Amino acid sequence: MPKLNIRIYGDDVLRRKTHYIKKFDDRLAKLVDDMFETMYESGGIGLAAPQVGLSKKLIVVDTQDEGEKIALANPKIVWKSQNCLIMKEGCLSIPGVEGEVVRPDRIKVKGNDPKTGEEIVLEASDLFARVIMHEMDHLNGVLFIDRLDDSERAAIEGQLQEFAAA
Secondary structure: OOOOOOOOOOOOHHHEEEEEOOOOOOHHHHHHHHHHOOOOHHHEEEEEEEHOOOOOOOOEEEEEOOOOOEEEEEEOOOOEEOOOEEEEEEEEOOOOOOOEEEEEEEEEEEEEOOOOOOEEEEEEEEHHHHHHHHHHHHHOOHHHHHHHOOOHHHHHHHHHHHHHOO
């Protein structure tokens, strides 16, 4: 069973903007560990704080490829490529729903190490970049379904309404 409770589509916390993290302490470090554990136990490769009910600018990502595991507080994209890729995305907060999303294929991100507060700058490409952007969207109340074109959105509308009815 996941360590933290993952919030599901329809929960208001998923649509709220998040707050900057100013205090880097053992509590935040524990939260990061718990988020990684929850993500792994849920079969995900990324998780954002709003997905566990917290309006904080905090994400964890692990694509399972070497060098593609990161926890970031207060992440900000400082550069993105003009070249974009279309890939299928899903979300732990919208289980069973997928759609094709267009995103830049490379980014440069700046943020803080949640355990030390030190600044981190990293470049990411392909799946790693996509997962970081997907999780960062959560920090602004944006879900991947908001990035679908009209036909993709129409195709999943019935599934989304099932969440609302639950």
